[in-house]
Amino acid sequence: MYAILDDIKKRLLSRKRLPLIMQNEAAECGLACIAMIARYHGHDVDLASLRRRFNSSLKGINLHDLIEFANKLDLDTRPLRVDIDSLRFISLPCILHWDMNHFVVLHGLGKNKFEVYDPAQGGCVYTADELSEHFTGVVVEVKPAANFKPVHERESVSLFSLLGSIVGLKRSAILLLGLALAIEILGLLLPLQMQLVIDQVLTSTDTALLLTLGFAFSLVIILQSALKFARGWVLTWVGASINVQWVTNLFGHLLKLPLDFFHRRHIGDVLSRFNSVTAVQNTLTSSFIESVLDGLMSIVALLILFLYSGKLTGIVVSAFIVYLAARMILYKYMWRVHEERIVYRARQQTELMESVRGVQAIKLANKQALRNAKLMSATYEAARRDLKSQRIDIAFNALSKSISAGGRVFLVTVGAYLVIKANFTLGMLVAFLVIADQFMVKGGALIDKFIEFRMLKLHAERISDIALAEEEAFASSAYSGADPDPTLVMESISFRYSDSDPWLFDRYSLKICEGESVAIIGPSGCGKSTLAKLMLGLLNPCDGKISVGGVDIRVLGMNRYRGMVAVVMQDDNLFAGSIADNISFFDQQANFEDVCEAARAAGIFDEISVMPMGFETLVGDMGSSLSGGQKQRIILARALYRKPKILVLDEATSHLDVRLEKYVNSAIQKMNMTRIVIAHRPETIASADRVIDLGALGMQKVSVPEGVANLA
Numbered sequence: 001m002y003a004i005l006d007d008i009k010k011r012l013l014s015r016k017r018l019p020l021i022m023q024n025e026a027a028e029c030g031l032a033c034i035a036m037i038a039r040y041h042g043h044d045v046d047l048a049s050l051r052r053r054f055n056s057s058l059k060g061i062n063l064h065d066l067i068e069f070a071n072k073l074d075l076d077t078r079p080l081r082v083d084i085d086s087l088r089f090i091s092l093p094c095i096l097h098w099d100m101n102h103f104v105v106l107h108g109l110g111k112n113k114f115e116v117y118d119p120a121q122g123g124c125v126y127t128a129d130e131l132s133e134h135f136t137g138v139v140v141e142v143k144p145a146a147n148f149k150p151v152h153e154r155e156s157v158s159l160f161s162l163l164g165s166i167v168g169l170k171r172s173a174i175l176l177l178g179l180a181l182a183i184e185i186l187g188l189l190l191p192l193q194m195q196l197v198i199d200q201v202l203t204s205t206d207t208a209l210l211l212t213l214g215f216a217f218s219l220v221i222i223l224q225s226a227l228k229f230a231r232g233w234v235l236t237w238v239g240a241s242i243n244v245q246w247v248t249n250l251f252g253h254l255l256k257l258p259l260d261f262f263h264r265r266h267i268g269d270v271l272s273r274f275n276s277v278t279a280v281q282n283t284l285t286s287s288f289i290e291s292v293l294d295g296l297m298s299i300v301a302l303l304i305l306f307l308y309s310g311k312l313t314g315i316v317v318s319a320f321i322v323y324l325a326a327r328m329i330l331y332k333y334m335w336r337v338h339e340e341r342i343v344y345r346a347r348q349q350t351e352l353m354e355s356v357r358g359v360q361a362i363k364l365a366n367k368q369a370l371r372n373a374k375l376m377s378a379t380y381e382a383a384r385r386d387l388k389s390q391r392i393d394i395a396f397n398a399l400s401k402s403i404s405a406g407g408r409v410f411l412v413t414v415g416a417y418l419v420i421k422a423n424f425t426l427g428m429l430v431a432f433l434v435i436a437d438q439f440m441v442k443g444g445a446l447i448d449k450f451i452e453f454r455m456l457k458l459h460a461e462r463i464s465d466i467a468l469a470e471e472e473a474f475a476s477s478a479y480s481g482a483d484p485d486p487t488l489v490m491e492s493i494s495f496r497y498s499d500s501d502p503w504l505f506d507r508y509s510l511k512i513c514e515g516e517s518v519a520i521i522g523p524s525g526c527g528k529s530t531l532a533k534l535m536l537g538l539l540n541p542c543d544g545k546i547s548v549g550g551v552d553i554r555v556l557g558m559n560r561y562r563g564m565v566a567v568v569m570q571d572d573n574l575f576a577g578s579i580a581d582n583i584s585f586f587d588q589q590a591n592f593e594d595v596c597e598a599a600r601a602a603g604i605f606d607e608i609s610v611m612p613m614g615f616e617t618l619v620g621d622m623g624s625s626l627s628g629g630q631k632q633r634i635i636l637a638r639a640l641y642r643k644p645k646i647l648v649l650d651e652a653t654s655h656l657d658v659r660l661e662k663y664v665n666s667a668i669q670k671m672n673m674t675r676i677v678i679a680h681r682p683e684t685i686a687s688a689d690r691v692i693d694l695g696a697l698g699m700q701k702v703s704v705p706e707g708v709a710n711l712a
Helices: 002-013 029-040 047-053 063-072 084-089 128-132 159-163 169-189 191-204 207-255 259-263 267-286 288-308 310-357 359-364 368-420 426-467 528-535 558-563 579-583 592-601 605-609 628-641 658-669 682-686
Strands: 075-081 094-098 102-110 113-118 122-126 135-144 488-495 505-512 517-521 543-548 565-568 646-650 674-678 690-693
Touching (some): 063 075, 084 128, 191 426, 368 426, 517 528, 579 628
Parallel strands (some): 646 674
């Protein structure tokens, strides 16, 4: 009872609210939960800073890791096993173990209602029965420790620094500013026609003045329309230019990121971040400059209104303040709904892409209905968020129109009273009403764009996941000597995927001499492919050194080192284009004789030659028009086309029959290069000069731990 009263008192006296932080990586729910609670208690941290500080594996973090990470943030933790009824005695917010493979934050609870912040799903409310279907009974209570001191580790960056510089932006912005300013000044002149016609023309029946005014203001309208056309023309060019440059800048940075960045994220989520670039561009180029100028010109309009009547202007300002207050009250709720909508749209895109890529497996397993149900669920959740967003817009539009209409009714009533009392002319009232409408429209547009611009921070956070990610280490260097000889040496290499994973390699050394052919064998999971990725610099060892020809590959630079190496990995793909394009990897200066030579060495030349279009045959999406053996040999030909000094083959002949495998092995043996082959098949192993058995060395298999102590 005291615990409940203490919690209620804390909530009444505190204005803190738990922030919702959505996970970016596929397995970082634990970090997201820690970030939410840490920020609630005063630590200004984000997921990027926690990723840099805490080393977690691609499988996520377990309960032990979660507690350790929280303790390093000076947060005391208490893991408990409780039933649902006992959750009322736990200090909130707390972390719940969810569905045996996930973490969520319990934020609030009421009578049979539990408010949960799920880093993968967003904010959800569950009944006790619904909660029991997911909650495993394990809860982690988190509180500030005695030595807790708030820290600031969140990096704040601008959109322009995230997306890079834009050529010609300053000149275009000045041009747009000038056009918009001229349009606004002309717009302020139009209400004067009504006042002059009512107060001057109608009272004096001066038709000459009427015609003069009509002609003059017609010219104003024509000039204003011409300027609007010019502004729209420039805006379309600026929008297209900004989009091209920003997308190109961001994609260029994306390609420089290390391989594990892509392993940790769903492809649909990565693509959705490029949609955020388009959203930012649309906001900044559609009517942003116009709205900013509208806002500035609304100040001029307000001054004009004061010159007409201070009392009537007070009514206009009051209506404007009510509109502003309503907008700000809805801002936080709109943020959360928009964030959830983006996440669910990305999840829907991921489900769709996975199903299209794996359609063969789906058909063979008769799982069409299951995949359709998963896509339907993701689409439904995305549509639900869209519906929330649309309902907010509808409700606010109705509210804003009510505010505007109510203010206008009151304004007309008071204004008519002033005309009756001869304190105002009829023409002045009409002009005042027009200018007041302009002020409300322009001021409202400024508020709307300000809120929309604040919402861009949501897109900026998503873009920053790519833009602020550190590029691959040691990609380039100042090394200027000749290429070293292809003798590969690994000295006391130690490696594991995270601090909580077992060592896959522990002070392991290996030397492969120039021109030597080495076969690496061992049971599945012993680290063969990981060893290859270490050799290629795709993974960085935790300790030790890898050198080629006596030069550390980090000193040589990964780009230059990989220029000496060609690789065929298990999961390599072909790209849309012709067979010749794929063998030369779309080399613009490709030599056709070299393409044919590589195809002969890979044992695919004869099969390509009998195809109707020969080497110009299109491979289809990721090689869908070719057999598995043909795809594998074209990928091998792509590696051989480079004429590397070091060739790494990871199960590169697994789809070939014995005859073709012997042919390919014999052709590769004749080449003057260092060869490293990962294989299971006896024919390939027998072709090597030396065999290294990782299983015999006692390498540990990295597996997914089980139970509560191993939560992803």
